[in-house]
Amino acid sequence: MNELPQQLVNGLLLGSMYGLVAIGYTMVYGIVQLINFAHGEIFMTGAFGALTVYVYILPNGTSMWIALPLMLIGAMLVSTTIAVGAERFAYRPLRNAPRLAPLITAIGLSLALQQAVWAWYPDAKSARTFPQIDGGPFHIGSVTIQTGDIFLLIAAPVSMAILGYFVMKTRTGRGMQATAQDPDTAKLMGVNTDRIIVIAFALGAVFAAVGAVAYGLKYGQIDFKMGFLLGLKAFTAAVLGGIGNIYGAMIGGIVLGVAETLATAYIADIPGMDKFGSNAWADVWAFVLLILVLLFRPQGLLGERVADRA
Amino acid sequence: MTALLEVEDLRVAYGKIEAVKGISFKVEAGEVVTLIGTNGAGKTTTLRTLSGLLKPVGGQIKFDGKSLKKTPAHQIVSLGLAHSPEGRHIFPRMTIEDNLRLGAFLRNDKPGIEKDIQRAYDLFPILGERRKQAAGTLSGGEQQMLAMGRALMSQPKLLMLDEPSMGLSPIMMQKIMATIAELKSQGTTILLVEQNAQAALSLADQGHVMEVGSIVLSGSGQDLLHDESVRKAYLGED
Numbered sequence: 001m002n003e004l005p006q007q008l009v010n011g012l013l014l015g016s017m018y019g020l021v022a023i024g025y026t027m028v029y030g031i032v033q034l035i036n037f038a039h040g041e042i043f044m045t046g047a048f049g050a051l052t053v054y055v056y057i058l059p060n061g062t063s064m065w066i067a068l069p070l071m072l073i074g075a076m077l078v079s080t081t082i083a084v085g086a087e088r089f090a091y092r093p094l095r096n097a098p099r100l101a102p103l104i105t106a107i108g109l110s111l112a113l114q115q116a117v118w119a120w121y122p123d124a125k126s127a128r129t130f131p132q133i134d135g136g137p138f139h140i141g142s143v144t145i146q147t148g149d150i151f152l153l154i155a156a157p158v159s160m161a162i163l164g165y166f167v168m169k170t171r172t173g174r175g176m177q178a179t180a181q182d183p184d185t186a187k188l189m190g191v192n193t194d195r196i197i198v199i200a201f202a203l204g205a206v207f208a209a210v211g212a213v214a215y216g217l218k219y220g221q222i223d224f225k226m227g228f229l230l231g232l233k234a235f236t237a238a239v240l241g242g243i244g245n246i247y248g249a250m251i252g253g254i255v256l257g258v259a260e261t262l263a264t265a266y267i268a269d270i271p272g273m274d275k276f277g278s279n280a281w282a283d284v285w286a287f288v289l290l291i292l293v294l295l296f297r298p299q300g301l302l303g304e305r306v307a308d309r310a
Numbered sequence: 311m312t313a314l315l316e317v318e319d320l321r322v323a324y325g326k327i328e329a330v331k332g333i334s335f336k337v338e339a340g341e342v343v344t345l346i347g348t349n350g351a352g353k354t355t356t357l358r359t360l361s362g363l364l365k366p367v368g369g370q371i372k373f374d375g376k377s378l379k380k381t382p383a384h385q386i387v388s389l390g391l392a393h394s395p396e397g398r399h400i401f402p403r404m405t406i407e408d409n410l411r412l413g414a415f416l417r418n419d420k421p422g423i424e425k426d427i428q429r430a431y432d433l434f435p436i437l438g439e440r441r442k443q444a445a446g447t448l449s450g451g452e453q454q455m456l457a458m459g460r461a462l463m464s465q466p467k468l469l470m471l472d473e474p475s476m477g478l479s480p481i482m483m484q485k486i487m488a489t490i491a492e493l494k495s496q497g498t499t500i501l502l503v504e505q506n507a508q509a510a511l512s513l514a515d516q517g518h519v520m521e522v523g524s525i526v527l528s529g530s531g532q533d534l535l536h537d538e539s540v541r542k543a544y545l546g547e548d
Contacts, residue, residue: 171415174404174408174411174415177401177408178412181401181402182399184383185395185399185401187383187384188361188363188383188387188392188393189387189412189413189460190384190385190388190416191384191412
């Protein structure tokens with residue numbers, strides 16, 4: 001069992017990537033009670049935004065230390081543009097429609113974005129290589145951290161701190177909390193709730209873009225359908241943490257990442273379970289965890305009471 | 311001299327059902343005006359229309375010389391019209407102090423905001439004692455105080471209070487009414503909607519009785535308080 005610390009760190013890293021993407025689901029849900037199923041594709045287009053900056057804009061052989069911040073900006077620009085555009089042209093006209101309508105729109109948008117990248121992005125019909133940071137893995141005691149994960153290790157806590165400050169301490173953040181809790185009364189206070197909704201979509205996209213760059217660095221390649229499973233996992237993380245709660249999204253992500261990693265690593269050691277330990281089963285364990293939480297604690301770990309407004 | 315608020319032939323409908331059927335009234339600066347009437351008379355609908363949450367189907371609303379008909383809800387508070395809604399609607403998961411700060415959402419004078427928060431605590435000491443507590447943990451009466459304090463944080467020219475005594479114990483109701491009287495003596499202009507007609511009319515300079523979407527009787531607070539039909543219908547006397 002001396003590899004346990006390593007597995008925990010792996011789970012933590014994987015989980016903070018889920019968490020970054022989960023923030024977008026939870027924020028949008030908290031404000032407009034819409035599950036934006038296109039968020040996984042907003043994440044995916046962010047990855048392609050970063051790739052575009054590196055491959056098609058920067059000169060060949062630019063150092064990653066210069067390229068990475070620019071790739072991050074490129075990812076955020078693409079994700080945010082698509083998220084804000086989706087809000088403005090797809091979801092806003094349906095604001096007062098039955099709830100099924102925006103949900104179906106989201107699924108349609110998700111497919112459209114996947115197909116658009118598949119059809120029009122150069123060589124995107126199969127996976128594309130994502131640039132990597134040079135240098136070997138880092139060792140802390142018995143734990144090894146892969147070079148590609150260093151970005152995640154720094155970006156996830158920094159992102160979370162910025163988000164926490166923004167929501168709790170700024171005027172717009174307070175307007176956001178007010179809109180989530182009682183939109184009509186927020187308007188009476190002078191909060192422009194339409195603007196707050198746009199900001200929620202944009203912020204979610206920004207964090208998804210950070211997650212997208214982290215994904216590219218972690219796995220070394222990106223493709224047009226990478227947002228599907230990761231989006232589903234991140235959505236699971238948001239529900240796990242208690243949808244509508246931004247800290248819950250991060251914590252739900254980490255719990256999911258750790259549980260998935262540990263299950264993959266150790267479940268085969270249980271007698272009779274040796275078939276279930278492979279990586280192929282990792283997704284199964286993630287969703288088994290979701291089902292268990294929904295059974296025993298439907299409001300999620302840091303549960304906001306969703307029932308009273310669903 | 312024009313009044314602070316002038317409502318003329320206001321009509322509001324939910325779908326095909328007209329809830330407010332052409333009412334007219336005025337509020338002069340410094341006055342307390344009350345709308346009384348039973349449930350469903352259209353009082354709350356009237357206030358929600360004045361603050362822009364509902365769009366009228368006809369009529370005019372003039373506040374401080376400007377028409378409010380095309381102004382979106384979130385811009386109305388900055389004109390000086392504050393609304394403490396029916397059912398209080400405080401933000402339950404935010405602290406009392408953050409609730410008050412939201413009342414000053416559009417103000418930029420930080421020292422002034424701090425001073426007004428202090429003023430709210432002077433007016434309602436219990437809020438000051440619990441300033442860091444989530445507002446959802448307050449009792450109904452305390453939530454009402456917070457809702458009023460929050461509305462005052464925008465430094466309104468006109469304060470609209472919708473059913474401030476609803477669901478409160480008699481003692482708490484008295485407290486709230488005493489506070490409204492205090493605000494009145496400080497010169498705050500108030501449009502008060504109440505089911506507790508006795509208390510509202512005792513405070514009011516002007517009163518209007520609403521029935522199924524129309525104003526059926528208007529007069530000074532004292533006149534209405536002594537009007538026989540009002541006493542029969544709303545003050546429980548026969």
